[in-house]
Amino acid sequence: MSLTRPPAAPAATPLDEHRERNADDAAVRDIQARIEEAGVEFVYYQTVSLTGRVLGKVVPARHLRRNLERGVNMHRTVMADFQVTRSGDLLGGGPEAAEFTALPDLDTFAVLPWDRTVARFLCRTYEPDHLPEIGGRPLAADARGNLRRVHAAFTERTGLHLRSGCEPEMTWTGPGLEVFVRPGTSPAYHADCLELMRPIYQKVIRYAQELGLDMIEGDYEDPGQLELNWGFDHADRTADRLVTYRQICRQVARELGVTASFMPKPATGMMGNGCHHNLSVWRGEENVLADPAVRELHLTETGRHVLGGILAHAAGSMAVMGQTVNSYKRYWDAGQFAPAQINWGMDNKTCTVRLSANGRLEDKLPDAAVNPYLSHAVLIAAIADGLDNAIDPGPPHAGSSYDGDGSGFGPLPLTLREALDAFVDDRVVRSAMPEEMAALFLALKSDEWARFCGAVTDWERAMYTEAIP
Numbered sequence: 378m379s380l381t382r383p384p385a386a387p388a389a390t391p392l393d394e395h396r397e398r399n400a401d402d403a404a405v406r407d408i409q410a411r412i413e414e415a416g417v418e419f420v421y422y423q424t425v426s427l428t429g430r431v432l433g434k435v436v437p438a439r440h441l442r443r444n445l446e447r448g449v450n451m452h453r454t455v456m457a458d459f460q461v462t463r464s465g466d467l468l469g470g471g472p473e474a475a476e477f478t479a480l481p482d483l484d485t486f487a488v489l490p491w492d493r494t495v496a497r498f499l500c501r502t503y504e505p506d507h508l509p510e511i512g513g514r515p516l517a518a519d520a521r522g523n524l525r526r527v528h529a530a531f532t533e534r535t536g537l538h539l540r541s542g543c544e545p546e547m548t549w550t551g552p553g554l555e556v557f558v559r560p561g562t563s564p565a566y567h568a569d570c571l572e573l574m575r576p577i578y579q580k581v582i583r584y585a586q587e588l589g590l591d592m593i594e595g596d597y598e599d600p601g602q603l604e605l606n607w608g609f610d611h612a613d614r615t616a617d618r619l620v621t622y623r624q625i626c627r628q629v630a631r632e633l634g635v636t637a638s639f640m641p642k643p644a645t646g647m648m649g650n651g652c653h654h655n656l657s658v659w660r661g662e663e664n665v666l667a668d669p670a671v672r673e674l675h676l677t678e679t680g681r682h683v684l685g686g687i688l689a690h691a692a693g694s695m696a697v698m699g700q701t702v703n704s705y706k707r708y709w710d711a712g713q714f715a716p717a718q719i720n721w722g723m724d725n726k727t728c729t730v731r732l733s734a735n736g737r738l739e740d741k742l743p744d745a746a747v748n749p750y751l752s753h754a755v756l757i758a759a760i761a762d763g764l765d766n767a768i769d770p771g772p773p774h775a776g777s778s779y780d781g782d783g784s785g786f787g788p789l790p791l792t793l794r795e796a797l798d799a800f801v802d803d804r805v806v807r808s809a810m811p812e813e814m815a816a817l818f819l820a821l822k823s824d825e826w827a828r829f830c831g832a833v834t835d836w837e838r839a840m841y842t843e844a845i846p
Contacts, residue, residue, distance in 0.1 A: 565599065641703050649710070755809045
């Protein structure tokens with residue numbers, strides 16, 4: 378007598394596994410208690426587009442358990458900011474494409490300090506269940522989820538993980554924020570200018586601390602330019618905190634009636650807004666870039682290979698580190714602390730990568746508009762290549778990089794178009810993204826470049842309106 382075996386149960390998908398984690402009773406009860414204690418009525422379910430824009434939906438808090446299991450759905454083209462190309466095509470799938478499912482990460486729950494009736498989750502995104510073959514897979518265009526996967530794979534293969542801290546410079550403008558600058562000088566570190574920003578930095582720091590950022594120091598750098606820093610951590614958490622910090626700044630600007638901008642180069646002659654990434658690579662609780670027994674600045678052999686990988690792929694990563702047309706204006710004003718060539722130095726602020734105290738590598742390429750999920754994923758890929766191939770970074774640069782004649786790592790791209798070409802040519806950098814994400818990022822930024830090339834600017838009008846005859 379033959380027996381027919383029942384069909385095997387389908388294998389659990391990544392979406393199924395995420396839902397199972399979200400069903401943890403203890404974690405859910407803790408969140409519900411926090412909701413009741415704060416009086417939360419509404420919850421944002423947020424994710425981040427390829428350009429770093431925060432996306433989301435708002436749901437009444439009473440539907441918490443439903444949304445922890447089912448998430449929320451959004452149209453997949455939001456991952457490309459609903460951008461329509463100059464030829465009229467909607468990037469990322471077209472209007473007929475299926476929605477994606479965004480499922481919250483429980484450890485990102487936070488009550489908004491400026492309105493405690495509202496809380497938020499950050500989400501990872503997946504293909505919806507109903508799609509054949511790919512249902513439940515991670516959405517290829519999800520930069521946040523991709524960083525987690527890239528980092529986890531790097532750790533599994535090498536036993537190492539990346540920690541980072543960001544230095545987000547930004548520009549604040551509005552009534553009462555104007556400063557006097559004596560010709561030939563800078564307002565950098567001027568205590569009176571910092572005092573002028575007191576209402577801003579106080580609100581930002583207070584809100585940031587309540588949202589889990591360990592705020593450590595800040596300073597005034599150029600007219601309207603403020604930099605406020607928080608402690609370094611696992612790269613995934615640092616990326617989440619940078620996105621949160623930007624939302625805090627936008628909220629503070631609304632409350633104070635001023636403008637908060639992360640535009641990389643606000644005006645000609647002004648300092649650019651960078652977002653330097655300070656990097657260290659760890660095995661457990663040991664930073665493998667430096668030997669703690671050596672007091673002077675130095676790199677271990679492993680540290681040299683990590684640095685070599687970052688430099689070897691600096692040009693290919695530029696489209697990510699400086700993702701806007703405006704980003705490249707930051708590199709054209711020589712002498713304003715932005716890199717001018719691909720090199721490294723010992724505590725040398727003119728270099729692309731600066732070795733600072735405690736075994737940290739400061740990558741100065743990323744600017745204030747960077748998507749931190751993409752930048753960290755690309756850095757992990759570059760570091761892995763440096764380790765795999767024992768890439769030598771060469772000797773440190775001595776003196777000013779602005780007077781140098783280049784290095785062995787090629788030129789620094791100076792326009793978005795040059796950077797996109799370098800991105801296409803760098804297999805390692807592209808490997809930090811799923812193929813679909815890399816293609817969408819390239820299409821998104823190529824269209825941005827095309828739009829810029831077709832736009833008439835104030836500079837052109839000033840140069841040519843009455844130049845002939």
